[in-house]
Amino acid sequence: MENIFKEKRGGETVLDLSPKATVGGGVEDVYGEDRATEDQLVTPWTFSVASGYSLLRDPHHNKGLAFTEKERDSHYLRGLLPPVVSSQELQEKKVLHGLRQYDVPLHKYESLMELEERNERLFYKILIDNVEELLPIVYTPTVGEACQKYGSLFKRPQGLYISLKEKGKILEVLRNWPERAIQVIVVTDGERILGLGDLGCQGMGIPVGKLALYTALGGVRPSACLPVTIDVGTNNETLLKDEFYIGLRHKRATGEEYYDLLHEFMSAVKQNYGEKVLVQFEDFANHNAFELLARYGTTHLVFNDDIQGTAAVVLSGLVASLKLLGGTLADHTFLFFGAGEAGTGIAELMALEMSKQANASVEETRKKIWLVDSKGLIVKSRLESLQPFKKRWAHEHEPVKNLLDAVKAIKPTALIGTSGVGRTFTKEVVEAMASFNKRPLIMALSNPTTQSECTAEEAYTWSEGRAIFASGSPFDPVKYNGKTLVPGQANNAYIFPGFGFGLVISGAIRVHDDMLLAASEALAGQVTQEHFDKGLIYPPFSSSIRKISAHIAAKVAAKAYDLGLATRLPRPADLVKFAESCMYTPNYRTYR
Numbered sequence: 001m002e003n004i005f006k007e008k009r010g011g012e013t014v015l016d017l018s019p020k021a022t023v024g025g026g027v028e029d030v031y032g033e034d035r036a037t038e039d040q041l042v043t044p045w046t047f048s049v050a051s052g053y054s055l056l057r058d059p060h061h062n063k064g065l066a067f068t069e070k071e072r073d074s075h076y077l078r079g080l081l082p083p084v085v086s087s088q089e090l091q092e093k094k095v096l097h098g099l100r101q102y103d104v105p106l107h108k109y110e111s112l113m114e115l116e117e118r119n120e121r122l123f124y125k126i127l128i129d130n131v132e133e134l135l136p137i138v139y140t141p142t143v144g145e146a147c148q149k150y151g152s153l154f155k156r157p158q159g160l161y162i163s164l165k166e167k168g169k170i171l172e173v174l175r176n177w178p179e180r181a182i183q184v185i186v187v188t189d190g191e192r193i194l195g196l197g198d199l200g201c202q203g204m205g206i207p208v209g210k211l212a213l214y215t216a217l218g219g220v221r222p223s224a225c226l227p228v229t230i231d232v233g234t235n236n237e238t239l240l241k242d243e244f245y246i247g248l249r250h251k252r253a254t255g256e257e258y259y260d261l262l263h264e265f266m267s268a269v270k271q272n273y274g275e276k277v278l279v280q281f282e283d284f285a286n287h288n289a290f291e292l293l294a295r296y297g298t299t300h301l302v303f304n305d306d307i308q309g310t311a312a313v314v315l316s317g318l319v320a321s322l323k324l325l326g327g328t329l330a331d332h333t334f335l336f337f338g339a340g341e342a343g344t345g346i347a348e349l350m351a352l353e354m355s356k357q358a359n360a361s362v363e364e365t366r367k368k369i370w371l372v373d374s375k376g377l378i379v380k381s382r383l384e385s386l387q388p389f390k391k392r393w394a395h396e397h398e399p400v401k402n403l404l405d406a407v408k409a410i411k412p413t414a415l416i417g418t419s420g421v422g423r424t425f426t427k428e429v430v431e432a433m434a435s436f437n438k439r440p441l442i443m444a445l446s447n448p449t450t451q452s453e454c455t456a457e458e459a460y461t462w463s464e465g466r467a468i469f470a471s472g473s474p475f476d477p478v479k480y481n482g483k484t485l486v487p488g489q490a491n492n493a494y495i496f497p498g499f500g501f502g503l504v505i506s507g508a509i510r511v512h513d514d515m516l517l518a519a520s521e522a523l524a525g526q527v528t529q530e531h532f533d534k535g536l537i538y539p540p541f542s543s544s545i546r547k548i549s550a551h552i553a554a555k556v557a558a559k560a561y562d563l564g565l566a567t568r569l570p571r572p573a574d575l576v577k578f579a580e581s582c583m584y585t586p587n588y589r590t591y592r
């Protein structure tokens with residue numbers, strides 16, 4: 001009989017020493033000491049240490065040319081490396097130099113992914129030290145293009161693929177993953193990848209990218225991160241016909257078949273990793289995103305990044321913008337273009353914040369917020385035909401068919417694009433916003449850049465340089481009338497790494513809306529006068545995003561303790577210091 005605490009990893013047999021691996025006795029019986037194992041074959045096991053050739057091939061421990069003379073002696077590396085010994089700094093310089101030779105962003109992406117698989121610490125060191133430059137590569141917009149071409153680019157698998165073929169075996173599949181102590185899972189079913197639509201199994205680039213940010217920006221250790229793609233088919237005809245497509249070649253399963261597979265996954269996750277593993281839902285289509293959050297919000301530690309993460313980051317930007325606009329949130333009117341996960345998610349969190357500030361009911365504060373979808377302004381007369389998550393936004397108003405007329409009718413302070421459709425904030429729309437606002441607030445949140453509702457340059461030019469502009473994907477600063485205007489990046493990447501880290505370090509078992517409000521306030525609190533002077537409502541990523549994440553994590557953890565949802569006791573006295581001390585650092589360790 002195979003002992004399950006011995007496992008195959010990269011062709012080598014290694015030992016899994018996690019308490020979950022059992023020989024067949026009682027719970028956590030790793031040595032075979034319980035009565036139930038008396039008649040079983042048991043392996044007398046000992047630790048195995050990676051060394052020599054396999055050490056160079058192990059991305060978690062490989063340091064390449066940075067192995068010291070002493071390490072080369074004691075770890076059987078003599079002759080396997082050329083004589084020179086480099087520092088990690090020199091390696092970083094070399095890799096950066098190499099990356100900058102590529103003109104095509106996708107080539108940089110491929111090169112960085114190869115580095116992650118070769119030398120994980122060097123990959124994270126470079127990413128952390130050069131966030132501003134490399135975020136657009138490992139994340140939006142380049143990751144979007146990578147997903148579109150994922151099949152052709154495919155060399156080695158990343159993350160865990162769970163398809164309908166694995167139905168009934170998901171627990172076994174989870175156990176095939178080499179790590180046991182998982183803290184954060186990012187899972188997608190690929191149906192709505194950024195604003196690019198259904199990319200099926202090729203959506204895997206997104207969980208991989210999000211988790212790279214969990215580590216680089218938030219400090220969750222890489223070994224505790226698990227990217228997952230659930231493959232139930234795709235409705236993307238181009239991919240179904242693509243000979244290099246890597247997923248199941250049929251239309252999406254829906255209804256019971258879909259939800260049964262997701263239920264098996266959610267159950268297996270809790271069974272395998274326990275109550276405190278965070279499951280982040282990413283880029284699901286609207287109907288499933290809301291449904292999954294409703295189904296598992298009370299039984300699992302779940303978080304939908306597109307609904308809740310985006311909500312917290314946009315609310316933070318709106319709160320910060322009040323410094324420039326004056327008044328309270330409730331003094332302003334807001335108009336959304338797009339009424340899906342992001343639009344309704346942001347609107348709901350805003351209404352909650354306004355109701356807390358103004359001591360009013362959420363039903364009342366919702367009236368300050370209007371949404372436009374593909375059929376026009378969401379109004380009472382459309383109530384019958386609206387999807388459930390839109391119904392509460394149907395206010396009293398005569399029908400308005402398009403965005404421009406809605407802008408003219410509602411006269412909002414802020415126009416927020418969450419449509420997934422590019423170039424929909426036309427010249428007329430932006431000019432209308434600028435006609436009744438001294439400083440129109442324009443957020444073009446859809447990703448990647450091709451789907452952005454307008455560009456930074458358009459927003460500034462059409463508003464004669466008066467717009468406060470933020471977008472989901474990055475834009476370069478724009479020169480307007482001799483002034484340099486710096487756009488902000490309203491992307492959930494500000495929130496989810498610190499938010500998830502706060503849940504992890506407090507051992508939280510459920511997500512609560514108050515934690516989202518806490519994260520949002522913590523981020524807004526990091527915008528300084530110097531940023532406001534530049535028209536920025538978000539701190540730049542380069543201005544120590546890890547410090548920002550530590551503050552967000554501390555506020556989220558504090559909320560978890562206050563609400564009785566934290567299990568890591570006792571509560572640390574200084575949560576910011578504690579968060580910082582728990583963060584993954586990519587510097588090489590010295591091997592004995």
Ligand SMILES: O=C([O-])CC(=O)C(=O)O
Pocket residue numbers: 139140193194195283305306446447472491492
């Ligand atoms: O990934 C991003 O850049 C933000 C996001 O969640 C999305 O657009 O779905």
Ligand SMILES: [Mg+2]
Pocket residue numbers: 194282283305306
């Ligand atoms: Mg997303």
